[in-house]
Amino acid sequence: MAILPHRSYPLSDRTLLNDPSLQSTWSHRAWVTSGCATVLISLAKSIAGAAYSHIWLEPILAGLIGYVLADLGSGVYHWGIDNYGDASTPIFGSQIEAFQGHHKWPWTITRRQFANNLHGLGSAVALTVLPIDLICNDPILHGFVGVCSGCIMFSQQFHAWAHGTKSRLPPLVVALQDAGILVSRSQHAAHHRPPYNNNYCIVSGVWNEFLDEQKVFEALEMMIFFNLGVRPRSWSEPNSEWTEEAERPPQFQRTTPLI
Amino acid sequence: MASLFLPMHSLPTVLPTQTPKTPSNSKNLSIFPTQSSHSQFFGLKLSCASLSIPSSTSSVKSSIFAKVNKGGVPPQFTLKDQDGRNVTLSKFKGKPVVVYFYPADETPGCTKQACAFRDSYEKFKKAGAEVVGISGDDPSSHKAFAQKYRLPFTLLSDEGNKVRKEWGVPADLFGTLPGRQTYVLDKKGVVQLIYNNQFQPEKHIDETLKLLQSL
Numbered sequence: 101m102a103i104l105p106h107r108s109y110p111l112s113d114r115t116l117l118n119d120p121s122l123q124s125t126w127s128h129r130a131w132v133t134s135g136c137a138t139v140l141i142s143l144a145k146s147i148a149g150a151a152y153s154h155i156w157l158e159p160i161l162a163g164l165i166g167y168v169l170a171d172l173g174s175g176v177y178h179w180g181i182d183n184y185g186d187a188s189t190p191i192f193g194s195q196i197e198a199f200q201g202h203h204k205w206p207w208t209i210t211r212r213q214f215a216n217n218l219h220g221l222g223s224a225v226a227l228t229v230l231p232i233d234l235i236c237n238d239p240i241l242h243g244f245v246g247v248c249s250g251c252i253m254f255s256q257q258f259h260a261w262a263h264g265t266k267s268r269l270p271p272l273v274v275a276l277q278d279a280g281i282l283v284s285r286s287q288h289a290a291h292h293r294p295p296y297n298n299n300y301c302i303v304s305g306v307w308n309e310f311l312d313e314q315k316v317f318e319a320l321e322m323m324i325f326f327n328l329g330v331r332p333r334s335w336s337e338p339n340s341e342w343t344e345e346a347e348r349p350p351q352f353q354r355t356t357p358l359i
Numbered sequence: 360m361a362s363l364f365l366p367m368h369s370l371p372t373v374l375p376t377q378t379p380k381t382p383s384n385s386k387n388l389s390i391f392p393t394q395s396s397h398s399q400f401f402g403l404k405l406s407c408a409s410l411s412i413p414s415s416t417s418s419v420k421s422s423i424f425a426k427v428n429k430g431g432v433p434p435q436f437t438l439k440d441q442d443g444r445n446v447t448l449s450k451f452k453g454k455p456v457v458v459y460f461y462p463a464d465e466t467p468g469c470t471k472q473a474c475a476f477r478d479s480y481e482k483f484k485k486a487g488a489e490v491v492g493i494s495g496d497d498p499s500s501h502k503a504f505a506q507k508y509r510l511p512f513t514l515l516s517d518e519g520n521k522v523r524k525e526w527g528v529p530a531d532l533f534g535t536l537p538g539r540q541t542y543v544l545d546k547k548g549v550v551q552l553i554y555n556n557q558f559q560p561e562k563h564i565d566e567t568l569k570l571l572q573s574l
Contacts, residue, residue: 315558
């Protein structure tokens with residue numbers, strides 16, 4: 101997961117383009133490469149196994165299910181991280197802080213280098229998928245795992261694209277966003293407006309309408325509140341934790357609308 | 360305590376006035392049988408589908424378990440309001456009263472509901488009705504909540520949820536969440552409407568006003 105700097109000096113004092121915290125390190129690249137490798141191995145095993153067994157429909161369907169569930173998983177994880185815990189929470193603390201920082205400075209994600217942006221998910225995927233690659237050979241399972249883990253790993257890239265401007269994105273990405281295959285810029289923009297409690301999914305966004313209309317997260321929040329006594333952050337008045345900083349460095353003054 | 364174990368599906372049949380509302384409330388999840396379930400949440404419909412008890416049996420069940428029915432007179436209570444004063448239900452006899460049970464102060468749904476009652480309060484007054492909100496929070500919580508949102512009506516502290524249980528307000532989400540149920544009592548103290556909807560709190564105002572205007 102993208103880690104934001106712990107420094108607290110105003111954004112305009114930083115020269116974002118040269119900010120080392122947004123650049124990729126060799127460690128970042130190693131994790132992203134490992135994650136990609138495990139995903140590609142899983143997909144390769146699926147294709148090879150499907151060819152050997154002469155089955156195509158089941159692995160493809162499994163992949164489709166993986167793509168759909170990756171979106172749901174991204175939403176649940178995002179909701180949890182956005183609403184609960186803080187920087188001191190074990191394991192998740194740095195990600196929680198990063199997500200809060202993202203809400204304050206959402207455009208920063210578009211300035212992160214590729215591996216810097218994805219290395220957190222890359223490491224999680226590498227560690228999770230490697231054992232599956234080693235132990236399992238079933239092409240249908242690998243169809244699901246390969247696509248699901250690939251979408252989860254690249255969700256941070258889809259997220260970055262959702263913060264992009266139409267004129268600056270590759271036409272293919274814009275087409276995929278408009279087709280609903282990748283999360284759209286408008287859908288994700290809604291997540292960055294008060295009350296910050298909707299549109300949590302960031303792979304395709306296909307689950308967002310359902311989850312929001314059915315008040316699934318609100319119900320989960322109520323259950324957690326009544327059973328554990330913990331209030332989610334989104335119940336509080338928008339405060340400095342959520343509110344986007346108005347100040348932007350001159351080189352990032354917008355000349356075109358966000359959407 | 361029975362109300363907390365009450366499967367959600369059985370309650371609707373206690374509330375005949377709710378059934379016609381179901382089609383407009385149920386705008387989703389057509390894969391689940393809606394069977395007079397008027398609560399919007401996906402989870403409730405899931406419980407309805409999984410239990411799949413036909414309405415005739417559930418109406419028998421509901422007459423055993425639900426404590427306050429339409430046409431009945433609810434049990435009296437004395438609870439403290441947001442200023443710490445004791446308030447009895449009998450105080451409101453002689454005029455219609457809307458008694459709404461809600462999960463807790465300072466939660467999103469309950470805030471929306473309280474503010475909706477506040478914003479329509481003049482209409483309730485015009486109908487000669489009083490509005491009373493009840494939750495398990497203590498008087499100081501009610502006072503802060505009422506002050507923050509400028510609520511002009513009474514909030515009562517049902518600490519321990521005794522009255523909620525006595526009236527048989529059903530819990531939601533497999534018993535994990537206090538239900539959101541509103542009763543409209545006429546001038547004689549007889550229940551004329553029971554409306555339950557956890558996740559569309561503003562609808563409580565529409566439904567109760569509609570009924571009051573016909574009383």
